[in-house]
Amino acid sequence: MLAAVDISPREAEVLELIGAHLSNAEIGARLCISVRTVESHVSSLLRKLDVPDRRALAQRAPEPAADAAPSHRAPVLPSLLTSFIGRADERAELAELIRTHRQVTAAGPGGVGKTRLALAVAAQAAGEYSDGVWFVDLVPVTDPGMVATAVAGALGLGEQPGRDMTESVAAALADRHALLVLDNCEQVADGVALFLERLLAACPRVTVLATSRARLMVPFERVYAVPPLSLPTDGGSDAVTLFMERAAAVGWPLDPALRDQIAAICERLDGMALAIELAAARYPTLGLDGITAALSHPLRMLTGGSRADQRHRSVRAALDWSHALLDPADRALLRRVSVFAAPFTAGAAAEVTGDEEGLVIDGLARLAEQSLLVVSASPGGTEYRALETIRQYGTERLTEAGELADIRSRHLRWCLAKAAGLAAVREDWRARFDLVANDLRAALAWAADQPERRAEAYDLARHLAGLAFTRNLVGESQRRHEQAAALADDPASAASALRHASVVAGCRMRGDDMFRLRCAAADAARRSGDTAGAAADLAAAATATFRFATTFVRLPAPGEVLALMDEARGLAGDDPAALAAVATAEAGWTLHAAVTGGQVLGDAATDGQARGDTVRGGALLGDVVGAGRGESDDSVPETIARAERAVQLTHRTGDPLAESTALDVLTGALSWAGDTYAAAATTQRRITLLTSAPTTPATTHELIEALGEAAEASLGTGDLPAARQWARRLAEHPLLAEVGHRATNWLLVTDALAGNVDQVVAGSVRFLDAWHRAGSPAQSYLGRAMAAVAMIHGLRDDHDARREWLEVLNQLGTLPGHSYGYGAIFDAMLLLHRGQAAEALERMAPEPRQVWKWVTWIWHHWYVALRTEAAVLAGNPGARDSLTEARTIVAGNPVAGAIVERAAALLDGDEQALLATANAFETAGCRYQSARTMVLAGGDQAERGLAVLAELGVAPMAPHR
Structure with a gap:
């Protein structure tokens, strides 16, 4: 029972998510902790629950309460600040589509309510996806090539070396049953289409629900046309309900007797959700009569055109009259803050608009009161954001006012200052970078197309390249360095940028x-x-x-x-x-x-x-x-x-x-x-x-x-402490966070040779999880770690786990290094532990000089030493000659030397010399070999040795035969 084990609340959360088959990266994203912290909790759980691997942990995960949805299925979706109104039929239709089609696009004009409908359907369907629901806001993304990066950020993933970001995301989701919601795809539709084609081909159990103003034109796509809110004339009244609720939310509840007048306003606005919300926000100051009068003039533009065009125009009409009712200062503020691609603070708005911060704060508050900006709290203070439709409207007004170049230039300078500041001050810079990254990218995209801003674009590309690298966005870093090279005014600067790109x-x-x-x-x-x-x-x-x-x-x-x-x-x-x-x-x-x-x-x-x-x-x-x-x-x-x-x-x-x-x-x-x-x-x-x-x-x-x-x-x-020191530094390097199989490779080998069983078992969880997420690449250098883990499970007498790891190893194909190098060494260690000295000697039958090219320098001393011990224990006639030669070869190697001296002591029957090697192994950081020596010594020493082996998690040694 878990209750009998001292598991912390956070470990319990991690265990439940392991039971839901989430990866470490997904657990980290769900719990807002680092992958490294997740790995620490997993290792602790393995130790506390005394289980060998992640699979066993998943089996120990508690079942969710019968009357509660399991927490691991809680969707990773943004919270809606206001209630969702109606649309029962639309929700049912769209929910059915995502059950039967792998990619569904909820399409419709801006302001029709695509995002809120998609969020409602995703939340409703969350329980059907065992690996979760994930929401990706593509509004801040201006570069089609950054779609995969945005998705990876939402999933808590990083780029895996040797793969681009799309491949990294696809590898992470390859065997996942998940729903991915991509919101506002229209401005990067080409990038979304390319991303989805690759993702859907590689991830057969992933479903994608996209929102866009137009279809994405990708294989498997099923388009759902999102209709306006129902009107009284349609037999429904979702539009009227929305107006009345939003008016009540600002403290002005409406008398139901006014429904007919409200219905007339909603009909004029074609049931468009955004337009209705903007109108309702004006009710406290205009009343229904004022809103009706304000709408009368703009609606003259609705003559002619298709119904879809009219719906676009109805939103523009609502924006036009809402904009017209603002005072000139607030109009200017609205259009100027439209340059921000991501949420912004009042201080940032003041810098870009050039206005006094106090005045800007007041203006932003008034715009938020009129539903023209969304307000949210963040660790860095109050943030403001314009919905994409309003942001595009503001940009158009900025152009009409002749201010576009000036405001974008100010925004560019603000971005340059932010980038330089981030590069200079590293404290807590990652969170600050994430807040402004999309603005940096948007400013760079604009400046790169302005010949007179080429030098500034070059500087920003250089800054962004460096920041992206430190943020482990290495693919973007390379692209930004190449972009800087293309923007450079002189070939010397281009050469420098290309050198940086090559290194990345x-x-x-x-x-x-x-x-x-x-x-x-x-x-x-x-x-x-x-x-x-x-x-x-x-x-x-x-x-x-x-x-x-x-x-x-x-x-x-x-x-x-x-x-x-x-x-x-x-x-x-x-x-x-x-x-x-x-x-x-x-x-x-x-x-x-x-x-x-x-x-x-x-x-x-x-x-x-x-x-x-x-x-x-x-x-x-x-x-x-x-x-x-x-x-x-x-x-x-x-x-x-x-x-x-x-x-x-x-x-x-x-x-x-x-x-x-x-x-x-x-x-x-x-x-x-x-x-x-x-x-x-x-x-x-x-x-x-x-x-x-x-x-x-x-x-x-x-x-x-x-x-x-x-x-x-x-x-x-034979310097195991140093080997572990370097291997640990490698395993903890941030750049290898997404490639745990590469990061932990040497650490597993080192711990296996030292006999650190718990560390190998825990580390193998990260190794195998990362290897699977990377697409199970058949890279030969991984064989040594796989063989090491298989050997450790053999020492533990866990035959099933050993068989599984040998099957994984077989996926790499025939490896000479396994046949003659590390494979022979790990096999010999296990055979000697099992008392099969003759079989160990047969496994290492070739003379070291015969297999040098496969044994190589790293394994040479180990091969010679273990082969010598096998010869002694098997009673080989040439054992003494082997000892003489081995002493010369391994001289200076504390572990291999101790193995050879142990063999000599066994051959001579010298108990004192034998026990001296136990101390030598202990000093060299090799507790397993020290315990093995005591068992070989027999008597009371053997009991002590068996106790140490049990403490290490190793099964008892078998007598040699």
């Missing part, structure tokens, strides 16, 4: 874009006369093809890369930075050619030798480095020498990012050469360098890659 593309794991943009930067630099800069760009483009090869869809042919390097060499001259970049590219290519068994730099290479599955890319070091060791050993000294020279040259430039790139190449060369400790020291040097560098997208890109490499290096040398 790298963070998105978009190798093709990274390469393209670096080449474009080189072209721009060449046009500006900066040949050295062009050389560095070309060298960087070449370097990316082997450093980040796995992020490319199509790798450039080797001949193309060599041509870039030749051109870079010719342009570099004597510029130190350019020469350093070229040297790094040459060193990297030499390593690439040696590792892949190809020709050295300058010789011919075939397309097959540059395939992305054989080149080291980012954090894949441990899966592929060493592929050619033994076949090309003569090139080892040259490869290391080239890499060391590149490090020296980059160090002299004082550019930490350039030096980090060269150090990465050197790490690869040292690891390929088998120099484990030198490679590890180089990664530590690189981390230190990057930690002290300013935080930029380029630094972020390098640091993420370096943290994975540092964790890898520490595992290779």
Whole structure:
């Protein structure tokens, strides 16, 4: 029973939502907490309820009370400030349509009541969608390319590296049964159409209800024409009821005897909800007679045209007379605040209109009283917003008054100041950015089309690019940098923006874009006369093809890369930075050619030798480095020498990012050469360098890659505490929040080798959830984490969970690293735990030198040590010779060394030496191996060891046979 477990109220909420099969991102959005906080609650629940995984947690979730709708089905919909009137037939018809069609568009003219009808239907249907109802307001969105970003924001999702925002949203909703309400689609209809085509194709259980002034013209669309409110002549009176209720809401209840007069007003307004609400707001000051008189003149424009056109005109008529009744100052204020794309404060309105704030506050209050603005409270103070129809009307009036350019210019300057302020002050800036982001985008969209505002548009694009990156909107960041490049007045500025765009593309794991943009930067630099800069760009483009090869869809042919390097060499001259970049590219290519068994730099290479599955890319070091060791050993000294020279040259430039790139190449060369400790020291040097560098997208890109490499290096040398430190920093990096499988990859491996069972089980929940949300990508580097989790479940004797993880692992296909590298190590650890030493030795039958290219430097010591222990425990005749060789190989590695010494003590029957290794394991942060040693020692020590294993969550060891 849950009552017997100390679960906090927040944990109970999280547990209920897990039972509803919501993802961590969806839970975070529902409870208004971060994904990281959700993960912490999930880990706590796993521990408190003593269950192995998320599936088991879902089974422990309480059933909702029979007399209450389950809270996880509560729709994520905006609250209506006023009651919803009538429309019983329309609600029933639209509700039936969304039950039977995957995409329904509620279409109708502005002011007819589309949004309120859609909200009412969505709230009514919420219980039918197990994964929730989500509302997305597209009013502030001015760029069709930002539709997916708006949807992701509503769902609490971020962009997953390697995917654009649409793909990220589709991956998150792929197996969800949800209703998505997209409101006010007309101004970005093309963007909505493209988004929906991709979303609906990828998410078979998602239904979309859109509101728009026109159909969206997408597959599966069913259009529902939203009619005006019913009138007495139609046999109904929803329009009259709405007028009377809104009048009563402002303190002027109407006598039912006046219904006929009210009905006449509503008929003149064609039953249009917005027009009726505007008229009702005037009742306290005009009375019914005054409203009738005020409407008489504007309604003369309703002659001719279709009924739909008349409905548009009836809203315009209501707006016209309501506008005419304002005093001149309030008219000016209404049209001027129409430039705001998002809710705004009185202070912001004063800055843009140029009026005194006190006067603006009074004017905004009067406009709100007349239903021309909507008022809401926010943490930043009172906010105002104009409905889209009124905002468009205000913009037209702004144009008629000849003020459009001036007010938009003031709005642009306000946005520039806001963007600069956000960039300068980071405290609580994310919430402040979210409040103004859509205004920044709208101002940029306008300024980009004004030749005289090009410089300001360039500045705003640069600011927005940086802010978007820090907000983890990396796709938008790349686009804004590219937009800045297109707006730049000179090629040097364009080159700089393109370099930034290339780096951001790298963070998105978009190798093709990274390469393209670096080449474009080189072209721009060449046009500006900066040949050295062009050389560095070309060298960087070449370097990316082997450093980040796995992020490319199509790798450039080797001949193309060599041509870039030749051109870079010719342009570099004597510029130190350019020469350093070229040297790094040459060193990297030499390593690439040696590792892949190809020709050295300058010789011919075939397309097959540059395939992305054989080149080291980012954090894949441990899966592929060493592929050619033994076949090309003569090139080892040259490869290391080239890499060391590149490090020296980059160090002299004082550019930490350039030096980090060269150090990465050197790490690869040292690891390929088998120099484990030198490679590890180089990664530590690189981390230190990057930690002290300013935080930029380029630094972020390098640091993420370096943290994975540092964790890898520490595992290779047996430094488990350091490995966990680097892996934890990687797992907690904000840029990886949406890719938990990538973020927690090394942490799972580290904890598995240390025997931290609880941490592995908890972390595997995030890993698997994120992997599924990402579309279950078959990325080979994930195999090591999957194998690690499967091994841990084996140690726990949870056969079902182990089988499930092995099935997940099989989805990645045949992985050599699993056959001979990490797979052999994790399998051997489990077999040894089960007392199957002979089977463990058979699993690791190949000599280490025979499988070097698959074992690689990270796994080499572990392979040698475990193979030696298996030989001793299996009674292999060559065990003593293996011990002698193993001691030499693993010297300096605290964990592998202790495993070898434990094997020696077992072979010699030296109990004192055996127990000394238990202390060594404890000191090295490997409690599982320490406990295993005590069990192997027998007697009282065995009891202590079994107790520690039980404390860790591991099943008892079996005796060796």
